[in-house]
Amino acid sequence: MCFSSLITFLNLLSFSFTEQYKVVGPADSVFAVAGEDVILPCSVKPSISVVDMRVEWHRLDQKYLLVHLFDDHEDRNTEQIQSYRGRTKLNHQELQRGNASLKLSSVRVSDEGLYKCFIQSKSWNDDTTVNVKVEAVGRPPVITVDGFDHSGGLHLQCESEGWYPEPDLEWLDSAGVSLSSETTETHRNTEGFNVKHTITVHHSDKIHCRVKLRHHMLEALIISSSNMFNSWRTSVIVIVVLSVIAGILIAVFAHKNRGKILVFLLFYIFYVNKAV
Incomplete structure (x- = not known):
């Protein structure tokens, strides 16, 4: 076999090896409830151990910031986003089965967004995107x-x-x-x-x-209840009766004390408006 043929064969072999593995995620968005835990699916198909590979999780909608990093057989999160500290975890046993799913604990509303799972070996790399939707259940009405x-x-x-x-x-x-x-x-x-x-x-x-x-x-x-509406009707009747009585008293007073009618008229208007 000539040298050029050997190079072609090796390239085809490398291409074939690279193409047969793919990083896959969920087909639909992942829904999470605030305060609870959620799993962000990511795995290699067909199944192969990724213990010797580099596994990265990033936020795509936040300037590609690091959410979790596994490299050289251990977690390396010194550059992890501060808000994710202590809340992310990879199952190292599952990594042997090609499962690089990320567990996110105590979900927050701010966790909603696009995540990228990137896996890299010495001969190939691939990634998938996970869209996380967060729901927060509020207080009873x-x-x-x-x-x-x-x-x-x-x-x-x-x-x-x-x-x-x-x-x-x-x-x-x-x-x-x-x-x-x-x-x-x-x-x-x-x-x-x-x-x-x-x-x-x-x-x-x-x-x-x-x-x-x-x-x-x-x-x-x-x-x-009907009692509520009856009490309102009673209140209206009382206000009307008081208004009539007050009107009669003012009329009598006006007849006897014409000079002071203005003061009592102002008092009557203020009283009725306050009652209504």
């Missing part, structure tokens, strides 16, 4: 009563904090029929999204406030 309007409608407010991404909030009656929110507020901080919706009801019923995020749901219930 709280319903508060915010008084009545002029028509006797009961104002209800529902609020829930600490969700990620932004959740859906809906009101439901006792039959499960969705009720339209009158006002909606959404705010985001370092912990996630805070949502607040208001609604007005005009009759007694069981009212549910439900907050949903993919497979997570939290719910609160309030019963708007």
Whole structure:
């Protein structure tokens, strides 16, 4: 065999060897829940030990910063991103089976993003990308009563904090029929999204406030009893009666004390407005 033929044969052999191994990851995004642990899949197919290879995990959406490094048979994380210190781990026994999946502990909202798993041997290298989606389940919703309007409608407010991404909030009656929110507020901080919706009801019923995020749901219930609306009607009647009495007294006083009518008129206006 001539020298050029030998070179061609070795190149083909090297090409064949390189092509038969591939680094693979998950076909879909990996979903993680804040506060829990998650596995970022990465392995060599067909299976081959990567104990003697270099395994790198990087954040692609953060200037290629190092998340975890395994090289020369040990973890080398001196240049690891500070926020990942003590939260990443490779299973060294699984490395013998070609499994370089990364365990990420105590997931945070900031962990969401694109990760690159890179494996390199002396003769070949390959990589795969893992897209991590983080969900944070917020606090249970709280319903508060915010008084009545002029028509006797009961104002209800529902609020829930600490969700990620932004959740859906809906009101439901006792039959499960969705009720339209009158006002909606959404705010985001370092912990996630805070949502607040208001609604007005005009009759007694069981009212549910439900907050949903993919497979997570939290719910609160309030019963708007007839006593609430009766108390409002009673209050309105009392205010009307007091207003009539005050009007009569002012009229009598005005008839007897015309010079002081202005003072009592101002008092009457202030009293009625305050009562309403």
